[in-house]
Amino acid sequence: MTTTPDHGDSAAETPPAVEPAFPFVALTVQATGIHPSTARLVAVDVLTFDEDGEIGEEFHTVLNPGSDPGPHHYHGLTHEEVAAGQRFSSVLKTLDRLLDDRTLIVHNAPRVWGFIVAEARRAMNAAARSNRSRGRGRGRGRRRQRVGHVPKPLAIVDTLATARRRRIPLEDTRLGGLALALGMDAPSPVATVERARRPEHETTRETNDLLIDVFFELRAHSDDAVLAESAPGDLRADRFGLQRSHVRVDAMEAPRPHPNPGVHVPGRHLVRGMEVVVAPEVELDPDILIAECVKAELVYSEKLTRTTSVVVCNDTADLRGKAMHAVRKGIPLLTDTEFLDAVEQVQSRPRR
CATH class of the missing domain: 3.30.420.10 (Ribonuclease H-like superfamily/Ribonuclease H)
Structure with a gap:
């Protein structure tokens, strides 16, 4: 049912938004x-x-x-x-x-x-x-x-x-x-x-x-x-026209702060400049992981390549997609919580 607002003394006021019947x-x-x-x-x-x-x-x-x-x-x-x-x-x-x-x-x-x-x-x-x-x-x-x-x-x-x-x-x-x-x-x-x-x-x-x-x-x-x-x-368009978060697109377009030191070695600290890929199979909001990645002076990449240092993914058993390709290329996996713990201890240069 549609109601007509009273245009008396409150005519100058903006009427409150009405939620559609089919929201x-x-x-x-x-x-x-x-x-x-x-x-x-x-x-x-x-x-x-x-x-x-x-x-x-x-x-x-x-x-x-x-x-x-x-x-x-x-x-x-x-x-x-x-x-x-x-x-x-x-x-x-x-x-x-x-x-x-x-x-x-x-x-x-x-x-x-x-x-x-x-x-x-x-x-x-x-x-x-x-x-x-x-x-x-x-x-x-x-x-x-x-x-x-x-x-x-x-x-x-x-x-x-x-x-x-x-x-x-x-x-x-x-x-x-x-x-x-x-x-x-x-x-x-x-x-x-x-x-x-x-x-x-x-x-x-x-x-x-x-x-x-x-x-x-x-x-x-x-x-x-x-x-x-x-x-x-x-949201805004990335270079493919896909609508992604500002956080993600900014990270994709950001210049590399440091040279890539290579693939992460499990058991060691992450190193500034390492290239991080976040797989879709994570429980936390990917924007949180990407923001922490950039904050720690790591490099975020949407695409997994042989220059990728580590992949964030919570599925480690039935591998598919980015996680599967990472393992095939010898790139280690970290869960989202493991990654957040690791970024707190990022080093400025690799251990000798």
Whole structure:
């Protein structure tokens, strides 16, 4: 029910913000690649919902990025379907209305939110260039373009990051893999011929419905850690367009304070200049570990290479991802608490 405020003596006062009837919004996207800096969105699916899981508004659209749509098997759309899609600039205002002032639920926030921010800024920059052209005389008299703004959700909850912080074993990091790891009745995330033949809007909506179920399943386990949640203002794009914390991006871009003394030797102190990689499988907020890394004049790196000195990871048995590659390269592992203890005793030079 909508109420009309009293415009008497308090007309000049700003009315308090009213929480929407459906305070959550689930977002699933399809893109031509994995990096927002080089790939483009080709489909977006949005569902608003409330505490009981009741759906409010539904929105789905196919997008035409005006560039190579990429392979059909990657997103489920034919070149003809993409060509018939809308421009992102024409749907940005709708996305603003659906996402603003709601808690946004996504799986793999750096990628999903990265695509939304990248596309919004492309649309806004294109509109600004067009408006400047009108101001210089070309198209004078035509209405200025107002395409919308970068959406402003209250917070962004990442189901994948939440699973990793809780050390839920994931054979497959896709949403379906997480659902199966939680014991939910969900289809396998592995591609099948049958699924490939279904329309994209059906499979993407199916994924978005599952995202809501996974969110509630994660939130129901009150004994576990809190949900991995970020404020949009605390995030910015890295060089790949992935939206990460300011702490992480600053650390990635920071100059090396000292030469790299090499691989850490277990039992000895860490040494200034050593290169540290933080794997996703840690219980503490990775930003805490990264901040302490920089404070101790160590070097943070997102990518694991043969120059890496140590990897922070809490999973030391069933190794996968960065931890597995570290062990193969002879790079030692430290748990998050072991690493915090170690940074308190960082030395200025290696022992002889």
